[in-house]
Amino acid sequence: MKGLIYKDITIFFKSIDKKLVIIAVGAIILLMVNTGVYAGLLASVMFTMTIGMQNIMSFASDEKASWKKYQLAMPVNAVSVVAGKYISVICTLAVSIVGSIILNLLPSIAFQSFNVTVWGVSAAVSLILPLLWTGICLPLTYWFGFRSAQTMGLITVIPMFYFVKYFEDGAGFSAMTNSIFSYIVIAGVAVVILFIISMIISTIGYSRKK
């Protein structure tokens, strides 16, 4: 399993799409200009979405190289293969967290404002979003192939889009109550459960034989 985790993490970093980076950087800069003190939070959302997308891209490269066919001939069982994939996603959370810290640090310095709640929500989002995205897309990849996973994964973009619009056009962060943390805890627990269920479904999907 160690080798497979290394493989997935290496693909994650080595196959970073320059176009995706340019789009993400552009969107993050735009958000920072438009949203002031909440820029760190929204930029974190954008960044973690990019991490999720990059994970999906690396799953796609497995299909491109017909890696599964090769992997099936290796002395690794289905549980190890799928667990390795999920562990590699968890490893990429470190990138997500570091990115979130940097992206919050920049507006905090620029606007001379340090809001613990914003930082906390950003950190939570940077953990929850990639897990949510992967939890949805990986079983789809193992059951129906990368293309359907990519399409379905885009559905998770829609709530994010409304989330960003809420900050840009609506009452924004000031309308959030102190109970935000309890919602985050609930969301966190739900995502962990989803992640585990997703892993079981993926294992069954991977083990299927024609």
Place this chain on the structure above:
Amino acid sequence: MEKNNILVRDLCKQFDEFLLDHVSFQVPKGRIVGFIGENGAGKSTTINLILDELKKDNGQIQIFGREHTSSSVKEDIGIVFDECNFHDVFNVSDIEKILSGVYKSWDSSLYRQYLKKFKIPERKQIGSFSKGMKMKLSIICAMAHKPKLLILDEATTGLDPVVRDEMLDLFLEFIQDEECSIFFSSHITSDIQKIADYVILIHQGKIIFEEQKDDLVYHFGIVKCGREKFASISPNDYIIHRITNVSVECLVRDKEAIKRKYKDIVVDNATLEDIMLFYIKGGAA
């Protein structure tokens, strides 16, 4: 003690438009077995069933005397498919780290030795390799964990003659250990003719023959004669005949016996390709 590294008995697999029909053969220890047949004959299906990548409908497959579904047998199998299955972004060091984390018996020094021998660049990404280099790397990876069984599925297809020759020499080197064997599927019969000890021909999902290569190459022959002379040849003396516009050609099992019996006819040597074509095309010219 187990004599075979692969034993297949009455293997069946039904698809919508294809049936692998009671396939039986064996791959003895210390031998190279060539598995020939045209595209779509069932070679890759058989290999996928052996590797447990497809679910068999019926039959028995044993590897090293154990059930083929056991994941422990895969530790001792090296596999090369017809394409390189490594992602383009990797370099050879990445591959080493991945496979050393998968195979307990991975030998990094042997891997490095092969890389050097076959001049595989260490820093370049695999995406920039030529087809020949990619296949060399795939073969090196299959051998660097010191397997007892190499399964090659059209591994030399698409390689230039020089690279193919290098690879065939490597296979012959591998087989020096009497515990090791190679199961080599290809439709390039010249490769099989060069290195195989046994040859299995599969056609439309059925095994047509399983013979020692030397028996095929040294004993089989092709009689070429006119229609009148053909009429004098007993049907028991040839396996298949085909009628062309100018002559009749017959595949015979024992060319020396035919030469002795029919003094005035020409008997040519038969290559593996000739034999395969006779069996597959039958009487069709």
